[in-house]
Amino acid sequence: MATTNFHDLLVRQVGHEFAASHQYVAVAVWFDGQDLPQLARHFYRQSLEERNHAMMMVRYLLDRNQALAVPEVGSVRNDFADVGEPLALALAQEQEVTDQIKALFAAARAEDDALGEQFMLWFLKEQVEEVASMTTLVNIASRADNLFDIENYLARERVGDGGHGRHGSAAPEAAGGSV
Template sequence: MTTPTFNDLLTTQVGNEFAASQQYIAVATWFDNQDLPQLARYFYRQSVEERNHAMMMIRYMLDRNVPVIIPGIPAVRNDFASVTEPLVLALEQEQEVTRNIEAMFRAARSEDDALGEQFMLWFLKEQVEEVASMSTLLNIAERADNLFDIENYIARETIGDGGRDSSAPQAAGGAL
């Protein structure tokens, strides 16, 4: 079995980012349906951020003349039994993305692809913030005496950078 190339992994990750975007829409919708507007708003924004990540990867592939194939995505989870379930899912998703980005970085390095390696550095930095944000949100939810405590925390605090980072790579078609 051959090891996937950096470009193969990048194509797969485009699909993973779109899948994460869709999953975050499902999470946001679930929170919205539970009358938790702050959590809903947070995850609607996260969905856009994940979409932008996919579009950054597409822009990179276009700029490097790498064939772009948009993979399909698996079905998302829509039903949750408690407020912590979607947060656990989100944290696990971000941890998986971190492992994927690390693998892409290693692949670029092993292929002596300095541009690919450099491109992945921004995503590695981004994943530190993503995992930390989801960990904090889950911790707050687990410690909260009631759901309003979580809502108040999100309304009061800044969690992550909200997808606004001037050092971010360009997104194909422009970031939303």
């Protein structure tokens, strides 16, 4: 079966999602090492959510009988000077993923691939939520008087939910099941 631009972009996106998952593990480990358990917990959950996104894409490709070689994942950043750096990195990462998802949707539309277009709609909605919650976290951190204000905020408020409960029945199925 010949591949299309949408197919090629989607296979690459699987790699981007796994890379985001790895980066969020690195961020979570850094927060854990700084004795910031709420931030660590948040990013461990974010890592699982990104992994689930990759596996949703894998399931879609398998269900459409399309070729897939799981892409390599590059290196991650592990060292940060302060709490703001990993949060800014996470926000930039979510904004980049949003651009990637928009390009996938546009490619499906350009190829008159209604199934691909419909599949990407859920991810577009998800990215609006991801960017909004990461923007909120960056804003809270910039206004906090101390790190415990951020920790208390995360303990008190729901900033994302790690993909549990929010995805609901409209979410695409993940290959092997969601974690």
